[in-house]
Amino acid sequence: MSLKGDIVISGITFAVAGILFYVARTFPQLKFADRVGPAFWPKTILFTVIVLSGSLFLKNVIMGLRREKFGQEEVPVPEKEGAKRLIMAIVLSIIYGFSVTYGGFLLSIFLFQVLFLLILKVKRLLVLALFPLSLTVILYIIFIKVLYIPLPRGVGIFLTFSRLFY
Amino acid sequence: MLQDILAGYHYAFQVDNFIVVVLGTLVGVALGSFPGLDCSIGAALFIPITYGMTPSQAILLLASLYSGAVYGGQIPAILFRVPGASEAVMTTLDGYPMTLKGKAGKALGTGLLSSLVGGLFGVAGLTLVAPLLANAALMFGPSEYFALGILGLTALASLGSRSPIKAILSGLFGLLFATVGLDPIVGLPRFVFGTTVLKGGITFIPAVIGLFAAAEVYNQISRGQAFSRIDNGAANKQNRIRITFPTLKELKPLKWSSLRSALLGLIVGILPGVGATTAAIIGYSQAVQFSKEPEKFGKGTIEGIIAPEIANNAAAGGAMVPLLSLGIPGSATTAIMLAAFLMHGLRPGPLLLVQQRPLAFTIFAGMALANVLFFFIGFLAIRFFIRLRQIPYPFIAVGILAFSAVGANAMGDISGMKMMFLFAILGFIMEKYNYAVAPMVLGLVLGPIIEASLRRALMIHEYDLFAVLTRPITAMLLILSIVVLMTPIYWALKKRKGSGLGEKTDSHL
Numbered sequence: 001m002s003l004k005g006d007i008v009i010s011g012i013t014f015a016v017a018g019i020l021f022y023v024a025r026t027f028p029q030l031k032f033a034d035r036v037g038p039a040f041w042p043k044t045i046l047f048t049v050i051v052l053s054g055s056l057f058l059k060n061v062i063m064g065l066r067r068e069k070f071g072q073e074e075v076p077v078p079e080k081e082g083a084k085r086l087i088m089a090i091v092l093s094i095i096y097g098f099s100v101t102y103g104g105f106l107l108s109i110f111l112f113q114v115l116f117l118l119i120l121k122v123k124r125l126l127v128l129a130l131f132p133l134s135l136t137v138i139l140y141i142i143f144i145k146v147l148y149i150p151l152p153r154g155v156g157i158f159l160t161f162s163r164l165f166y
Numbered sequence: 167m168l169q170d171i172l173a174g175y176h177y178a179f180q181v182d183n184f185i186v187v188v189l190g191t192l193v194g195v196a197l198g199s200f201p202g203l204d205c206s207i208g209a210a211l212f213i214p215i216t217y218g219m220t221p222s223q224a225i226l227l228l229a230s231l232y233s234g235a236v237y238g239g240q241i242p243a244i245l246f247r248v249p250g251a252s253e254a255v256m257t258t259l260d261g262y263p264m265t266l267k268g269k270a271g272k273a274l275g276t277g278l279l280s281s282l283v284g285g286l287f288g289v290a291g292l293t294l295v296a297p298l299l300a301n302a303a304l305m306f307g308p309s310e311y312f313a314l315g316i317l318g319l320t321a322l323a324s325l326g327s328r329s330p331i332k333a334i335l336s337g338l339f340g341l342l343f344a345t346v347g348l349d350p351i352v353g354l355p356r357f358v359f360g361t362t363v364l365k366g367g368i369t370f371i372p373a374v375i376g377l378f379a380a381a382e383v384y385n386q387i388s389r390g391q392a393f394s395r396i397d398n399g400a401a402n403k404q405n406r407i408r409i410t411f412p413t414l415k416e417l418k419p420l421k422w423s424s425l426r427s428a429l430l431g432l433i434v435g436i437l438p439g440v441g442a443t444t445a446a447i448i449g450y451s452q453a454v455q456f457s458k459e460p461e462k463f464g465k466g467t468i469e470g471i472i473a474p475e476i477a478n479n480a481a482a483g484g485a486m487v488p489l490l491s492l493g494i495p496g497s498a499t500t501a502i503m504l505a506a507f508l509m510h511g512l513r514p515g516p517l518l519l520v521q522q523r524p525l526a527f528t529i530f531a532g533m534a535l536a537n538v539l540f541f542f543i544g545f546l547a548i549r550f551f552i553r554l555r556q557i558p559y560p561f562i563a564v565g566i567l568a569f570s571a572v573g574a575n576a577m578g579d580i581s582g583m584k585m586m587f588l589f590a591i592l593g594f595i596m597e598k599y600n601y602a603v604a605p606m607v608l609g610l611v612l613g614p615i616i617e618a619s620l621r622r623a624l625m626i627h628e629y630d631l632f633a634v635l636t637r638p639i640t641a642m643l644l645i646l647s648i649v650v651l652m653t654p655i656y657w658a659l660k661k662r663k664g665s666g667l668g669e670k671t672d673s674h675l
Contacts, residue, residue: 005598005599006599009595009599013335020342020357023357024356024357027354027356028354029354030352030354034351034352034621034625035624035629036621036624036629037352038349038351038352038354038356039356040621041345041617041620041621042342042345042356042357045338045341045342045345046342048338049335049338049339049342052331052334052335052338053335055331056331056332056335081390082387082388082389082390083388085387085390086384086387086388089383089384089387090384090591093380093567093587093590094587096571096587097571097583097584097587098584100571100580100583101580105572105575109568109571109572112567112568112571113564113568116560116563116564116567117560117561117564119387120387120559120560120563120564121560122558122560122561131561131564132564135564135565135568136568139568139569139572142215143214143572143573143576146218147214147215147217147218147576148218149214149217149572149575149576151572151575152575152580
């Protein structure tokens with residue numbers, strides 16, 4: 001956890017809360033039905049968020065200035081490898097989130113698992129094929145065959161493939 | 167009441183319900199015995215599976231998973247000095263030294279027996295206290311519910327993080343997310359930004375799966391632990407363990423200490439936001455305080471395992487009291503359970519114990535059954551749970567993410583999965599910057615209750631806020647909330663002042 005990161009997070013929170021407070025002011029009202037209206041509660045929460053995140057932001061900035069003044073440096077955290085893999089994992093998750101509608105559940109979840117294992121440094125080919133396949137079968141049985149959950153089938157050729165199974 | 171209790175056991179012992187309890191307990195013990203996975207993650211991952219179950223089966227599954235996980239945490243705590251769940255943190259202090267002395271079997275047997283005693287005591291307390299509290303809560307109006315919700319949230323926020331301000335902010339984020347969608351009183355849209363997806367609000371299940379389960383995977387990856395090899399040496403050495411129980415002669419002098427731990431655990435569990443981990447710490451501390459030989463603690467005494475294990479398992483039963491009798495969850499896991507109730511069309515609270523009495527007593531019986539079951543499961547399958555730790559994390563990580571992705575989709579809406587990944591990223595950022603996730607989940611689930619109660623109370627009292635806040639019970643609960651919220655801030659300031667004085671003294675010297 002770095003001080004710079006803390007300043008950024010509290011600053012973003014402060015700014016977003018400010019914008020949302022402005023948005024809340026534009027909520028439609030039904031004064032005859034409810035005098036306090038739909039904006040009352042969100043505005044109360046946002047006001048508190050603005051006050052708390054603002055004070056946190058100021059506290060962190062003052063702490064940062066003091067460190068600069070006294071020449072104290074933050075201890076770097078040795079997590080480069082983790083950060084690289086984390087970005088890859090998050091990007092893969094987002095890609096999966098958007099592609100499952102087109103590729104269908106079965107193929108997408110299988111590929112997602114293979115690629116995720118590769119990101120986590122699993123290299124044995126047999127493991128890369130068998131583990132995702134077994135888990136996909138388990139998920140298929142639980143969610144499609146037992147719970148009848150309507151999972152995405154994909155489009156085009158992927159739809160044809162999915163229809164072979166569900 | 168006796169009739170209700172017997173009816174509860176009758177339902178819990180029906181074949182399908184019994185199978186669900188066995189499954190929940192097994193999964194709970196497995197999750198608890200695996201460091202990094204706990205009952206909140208398990209409950210979040212298993213909610214989607216309950217879609218196909220009856221309401222009573224769904225709650226039985228989650229309640230038995232909870233009981234199993236609280237016990238399971240002690241297995242790696244005793245064998246490897248790594249608590250499987252935070253509840254078992256105090257068990258490491260005497261459990262691991264016993265393992266080093268070659269008494270791992272006895273430590274595990276003591277822990278198992280203590281968990282059974284504590285768990286059954288907690289369920290007995292739940293069975294007696296919940297109906298009484300529910301009867302009292304029948305007199306509560308909207309203003310009291312508003313104050314209760316605030317108390318639940320502040321209690322968790324004040325204890326949920328090293329930084330009280332960040333924990334309060336986290337709770338506020340949850341309350342804010344709960345305002346997305348249609349207003350609960352007049353039905354007007356808020357924060358929907360012209361989309362139809364947001365009109366339905368933030369769906370709780372994908373959010374909670376993302377915040378607890380998927381975010382934890384990202385956390386492990388960022389720390390580089392997801393691809394580091396697990397040292398199996400210690401685990402392999404423990405594969406031949408045979409569980410042995412302490413003798414009556416050893417247990418007899420500990421009867422009062424055990425009773426104190428059980429009572430304290432139950433009371434701490436009932437308090438919103440405090441939970442089983444604090445119960446274990448208090449249980450252990452009182453055992454040291456009242457012991458004739460306090461110097462033995464920390465060196466491998468069975469009393470050091472009995473006290474925290476009885477307390478944390480009793481607290482698990484206690485934690486269900488505010489959920490079932492008031493409809494206010496006091497911890498992250500019970501907040502997830504509240505979501506499961508709502509998903510199955512049930513509303514926990516005083517009316518549940520009046521209108522759905524058989525269901526409530528089936529849950530009590532199911533929890534008692536889960537405690538007896540984990541006793542046998544722990545006794546017979548300890549080697550299996552030790553071996554679980556040897557599964558490389560990449561497989562666990564992929565399993566969690568795949569389950570999360572499909573589970574978030576299980577309401578038949580693809581946007582649920584996208585929301586799950588968004589909340590996973592948010593949860594990861596929050597954890598990284600020390601914003602506890604649990605207050606946010608509680609805020610998300612309590613938000614609609616708090617807002618609707620406050621606005622209804624204002625309507626009833628003709629928009630006189632002073633009249634709402636000064637109703638006797640409301641005022642008492644709100645004062646308690648302020649005390650709960652201010653206590654950690656006071657202690658933090660006092661500590662800082664103390665350390666400042668220390669620095670001055672040092673520099674002066």
